[in-house]
Amino acid sequence: DAVNDRYWWLVARAEPETSSVAVDALRKAIAIRPDAAYYVALADVQERRGEDEAALRALLQAQAMTPQDAVLARRIGYAHLQRGAVGPAIEQFERARASMPGDDTLIRQLMYLNQARGDRMAARHYAALAIDRFDAEQSDAQDIAQSQQRFALRRLHEDLGRRWSVDADLILGDTTSSAANPIAPGVSYRSYF
Helix, strand or coil: CCCCCCHHHHHHHHHHCCCCHHHHHHHHHHHCCCCCHHHHHHHHHHHHCCHHHHHHHHHHHHHHHCCCCHHHHHHHHHHHHHHCCHHHHHHHHHHHHHHHHCHHHHHHHHHHHHHHCCCHHHHHHHHHHHHHHHHHHCCCCHHHHHHHHHHHHHHHHHHHHHCCCCCCCEECCCCEECCCCCCCCCCEEEEEE
């Protein structure tokens, strides 16, 4: 019997979670038959081994094979977020949200990430969605924690809608001082703020 991809998949599953044998077995399975599940399993092992960049590449390969997988898009978003890449994380979370529009966690994550990126309009949009979802799911009998969440969401929504811009020009002392100046008599003092 020829060794097939399923054999290597089972070898990888039988190994410890951080084993280099598991990584090699999964790579052999992928070489025989590329499959999104194999790439995700490879990413799992690589993450446990601390190989975050390699794990992200494996997840992106899996996504290329299954572009509509919202759970995978969310996972890739969190992988980008761990690396500090806010822009790609937002793209992946929005991709996931297209398939899971009612996911409250994604809505709030997008709200906070857009706020961190400085996109106040997008953050305010997601804050409004979060408030609407919160109001739709809550009953009349709310505990203190729920009331505080509701207040925090509404406050954030209001703050994102406010813009303050203050410009002030002021010139002081544009004429000669009448006070006696023993160091330089008759000198004009001027300040600009």
